[in-house]
Amino acid sequence: KPAVAVIGAGIAGIAAALRLALKGHAVTVFEAQDTFGGKMYQFDLPGGYRFDAGPSLFTLPALVDELFRLAGRRPQDHFRYERLDPITQYFFADGTRLTAWADEEKFADEVEAKLGVPAAQVTQFLQRSGAAYQATESTFLHKSLHKLGTYLSKDVLGALAALPSLGLTGTMHQRHAKAFPDPRLVQLFDRFATYNGSDPYQAPATLSLIPHLEHGIGAFYPEGGIHSIARSLVELAEELGVEFRYQEPVEEILTAGGQVTGVRTARDIYDFGVVVSNMDVVPTYRRLLPTQPAPERTLGQPRSSSALIFYWGVARRFPELDLHNIFFSQDYRREFQAIFEEKTVSDDPTVYVNITAKKTPTDAPAGHENWFVMVNVPHNQGQDWDALIQKTRRAVLAKVGRALGTELEPLLRAEQVWDPRGIEQRTSSFGGALYGSSSNNALAAFLRHPNFSGKLQGLYFCGGSVHPGGGIPLSLLSAKIVADLIN
Ligand code: FAD
Structure with a gap:
């Protein structure tokens, strides 16, 4: 099996390295910084304060557990987390306060008590959000959208056929304004567009399945903070033989005859048959592949x-x-x-x-x-x-x-x-965007960069700037898709 270079120890780079090591590849991760985690790093301020620098909300912890299970470990021996209840305290501009409880019915009752919207409207909305999530998850999040095979499988065809019946037309805001009579509740649900750096007044109504992640499946807190997600996975990757080379930014992806051949860093030149870039896709093309034609339309999509x-x-x-x-x-x-x-x-x-x-x-x-x-x-x-x-x-x-x-x-x-x-x-995130390109149009999901290069054999992409998108869960899924494609 070819040796693999992963560029970047962000959460997706770590997960891709881990998955590929489990499949028998020798994996080296090159990281520009002196530590792992990328946006998910931690630091201290004088006086005894610790901070997670970037992500703070954690959903779909099963995607982390899955990595430990794949390695034959019991997840809870390495990584523990609790389900949050309540999830969030909301303070509205008019002075109203509302607690988002984990239990859907308790949350709906709170909405009825504080905002006067019938509880049944809230539970019905959340249930439909859950149904939309179930119908689309495997198609849009677990597979490459850029391989013909994806569209030929039976479950995917079923999911695509179900889309029109889910009532997911128009923008996210339009859907919420139609569902709820109270502007405060509309604002509460519109905010979920920011979970991937988008604008609820432009983003498609399909994004209104995001609340299901928090209210249906749950919001979680890892023991010791978000940084422990990256730390526990790096520890596992190291046990599996992945080599992490810190403070060694990759300066060029080397190619010959339409195939990647390795990477060049300030320290050395290394041979690799496969390169996975966890660096934002825009600087990957601009800085590491300056002589290759870049997919300008994809790279030009509006940022989050x-x-x-x-x-x-x-x-x-x-x-x-x-x-x-x-x-x-x-x-x-x-x-x-x-x-x-x-x-x-x-x-x-x-x-x-x-x-x-x-x-x-x-x-x-x-x-x-x-x-x-x-x-x-x-x-x-x-x-x-x-x-x-x-x-x-x-x-x-x-x-x-x-x-x-x-x-x-x-x-x-x-x-x-x-x-x-x-x-x-x-x-190195282009423009400092948190989630790569935004989801501010209906086709955004299809316009993200694929998880592989159509031009260079052996070149793959993972992380928040490529399919299926930004945030911890989708970045972890990008690593799964890459590992599946490589094998
Ligand atoms: P990144 O974290 O972007 O890491 C890329 C890594 O590559 C970095 O370590 C970088 O140093 C390295 N690198 C870049 N170029 C090179 C090179 N040439 N050579 C070697 N190494 C290189 N997500 C959530 O799910 N929930 C949240 O609540 C949330 N809130 C957020 C809040 C903030 C302030 C930020 C910044 C992000 C937030 N996110 C949140 C988004 C989430 O952090 C990201 O989607 C996710 O961490 C992206 O991971 P990634 O794998 O794409 O890599």
């Missing part, structure tokens, strides 16, 4: 949103907050217009606050909390980020402080900021 994150050490505990907290904007449409049309940050952004110390008390000193405070912003196109950071910081402190009835700035003991420029610099 990025994020502006404030990591704050806060010298107080807030019992009214949970692991996941959302402080909604007054005018959601205006907020997405700012992000996707004006390419700037809204003056009144929706603010997401994640506090892992609620689950892992050692992540902050006693009586303190570690706040990961995130606002959705456009990807980097040369905006004046320093000015936007100052403006947004003021808006966030005022908004969240108002909702909690306290002045926040005097409580801040440590601070760090990550913006789209920094995300791009650290992870």
